[in-house]
Amino acid sequence: MEARVEANRCLYCFDAPCIHACPTGIDVPAFIRKIAGGNEIGAAKTILEANILGASCARICPTKVLCEGACVLHDRDEKPIEIGRLQRHATDFVNDRGIHVLKPPEKKNGKRVAVVGSGPAGLGCAAELAQLGYQVTIFEKSKLPGGLNTYGIAYYKLKPQLSLNEAELVKDLGVEIRCGVEVGRDISGEELQRDFHAVFLGLGLGDGNRLGIDGENLPECLDALDFIEQIHTEPLHEIPVGHQVVVIGGGNTAIDAATQSVRLGAKQVTMVYRRGESQMSAYPFEFEKAKHDSVHFLFDSMPISVIDIDGHVVGIRLARTRMTADGKLVMIPGSEFTHDCDMILKAVGQEKQAEIMRGIFPKIAVGPDGVITRDQLSGATNIPNIFVGGDCANGGREVVNAVGEGKKAAHGIHTFLAGERASLPIQPSRLGVDGSASGCGLHNPIRAHELEAHWKANRSAKNSGAHHG
């Protein structure tokens, strides 16, 4: 009932901004209207056809800066539609009842595609290809499929089982997922190219970056992603957590590590970030969440060394930082101080996979930023039958971006293998709009928070009469 009330608030925009803001191009007004009319199964179909990870994205998407951030109701001074929750309602509806809304195509086209990595990008690509009639095999080095969604998201946001269910959805489309098979070790790049008509690389990112300070290898100094992975794989009461935890970093993973520490019983959690509050890469609402959890913040501070007694962490040596005139971050001499702690979680980014990629496909072109060079629209690399998407191509963005890039690459592969321009499906709520699918979220997703300042400038210009309609 609550869902229906909310769904009824939707204006059912045509060529709706929320579609433009969704990196997988879900026809948001269409699925919301279906919920309003009691057609939850149809709503789930609309969602999952566009985004096979619709259920997990409903939970972990930063909707405030994507679809909900774009909602026109903002401009009517109303609360935006709770698109994420409605998406969750529809996907849970079919999930809870075991209803299969997607069906594999009746005819296969006889072409085979290998997908490396079963994370969001790999699953997004595989699901789209399977629906286009391809025989898809996914190679996954871990024991379980799902990648980040299975191993790396704060537990209270997304339970691993949901991610595994989504991998099952992909399998139901006829995709084979071979877990425990590492490309480059168990099967070579050459073999992939020999046995498949095309290859999609969705390897994600590598291990967490190192701090490069003394004491980093002590047992209580962990990578934040490893810490979060434990929550997904170990009984909660067996996961060691410190009384006083320090989290290094200012991104969303750092926030996840901090808030999870609080939930596991840490008495005091402090986040240490080398720049200021406004430079944090974590979303403002994630930052708020951490503050609600009484997480402390030390801005403009950087780690110098880890202090230990008998090989166990007892504190961290920190120093204040400042920005030089030429924009460099430097330590302020003499500002060093000690902060007591018995656990340190590092969340300072993940390694790029460039070396692994080169190991598999020696000729693949990698940019100076350490990510694979590719065509933005099709995911094509410099090697004709190899395509790429997700974190290993974009350097690390949202799960939903990875799904969208996997999907785009699927159409890139389809165009390549079919030998003709295969265009992305156009959403019913955009039918007939100039520019077809290229204008939709899939190809050029907008991000509401990045545009906020732009709008403000635009609005004030409007108010001063600089623009007239």
Added chain:
Amino acid sequence: MADLSVNFAGIRAPNPFWVASGPPSNTAYQTHRAFEAGWGGLIWKTIGTPIVNVSSRYSALDIGGQRMVGFNNIELISDRSPEVNFQEIAEVKKRWPNHAVISSLMCESREQWHEFVRRSEDAGADGIELNYGCPHGMCERGMGSAVGQQPLVAERITRWVMEVAKIPVIVKLTPNITDITAAARAAKRAGANAISLINTINSITNVNLDTFASEPSVRGMSSHGGYCGPAVKPIALNMVQSCAADPEVRMPISGIGGISSWRDAAEFMAFGAGTVQVCTAIMHHGFRIVDDMIEGLNSYLDEKKMRSVDDLCGRAVANVTTWEKLDLNFRQVARINHDTCIGCNLCYIACEDGAHQCIDLLNPDSLGLDLGPGRVPHKHVPKVREDDCVGCNLCTLVCPVDRCITMVEVPTGKPPMTWVEYQAKVASGEMKPLPPHH
């Protein structure tokens, strides 16, 4: 402060807001509550030979999550004895001497009509309303709408009533008739003092798609019911205006049909209603709604410098005419204010698929709009091609932002010309037939 007191066909009341005959006016207890809340009058639930009701009597039409946009009932007239009803009317009149209490009657014979008219008067009722409208149950027994749908029968029965009535008589009209004025004229000919309209409209609100029973379901079966509530207001207004404009009617009108706010009430008054009657809105929210109706009407009358309801009554009647008398040379076009536009494109798709294809989606840069409205920069914005716009209003109706799209008159430089004049001019060769979308 305007004077809200009314003298309706000789019936005086402190204000024009009356409780219509129906479930809210069934008992003295409810009447006390209604008058305490502020209602100026009440038409008692119809008294007749007691009936037996079915259980499961109401159903509703909900739209877009809004409850009871339309309401349907298969409840009959009072199931209590005339003795109890008349006794309670007397009781109420003793306590509320200045409020209008009107007995609603539905009888089976001339003798019974005579008897019930007298008993109403003996009870102290201020007037009598003749129920010729009930579209379910009673009509199967030759009463209710079976009477109202045959003007001659209605006229004869009204004459019976007028033979004995010493208090004002209001004839309540059924809308389930081709020409409402025929029924109103019959009431006039019979000498009735006023008419009230509309009674409920024949309806079935919905079908349960699991059981295939329609609602209200009485052990899986239902019956044609009577429809009312906000959704019927336009139908009621149409009929009230028709009666008010008919020179052969010219009698006080009590307006009924979907009234739930002072604004609704004022619209009925502008179409000639001297009082209004409310039922469904009370069934939805209780008697308390009258507080706002009184305040709202008062403020409105003050704002318009009208001293009483009489000053408002009928003000809009003459502004409705036949289509053939409308000016074909009046032209308006839609204009979108891009400063308040939120970028929903509902105007575009409505015009494109549902009307006359005269709104384009254009790049905001090409319109000098910088990023454009809404929250997606450079997303295409709707713009009316004014030369092609027929001025149909559809875009303004679908636009979710107040006053974002306005209809602007475009001077044609031509004198007014009605359809009748146009026909004459074409026939005489003075002008050629106009092309489509002129």
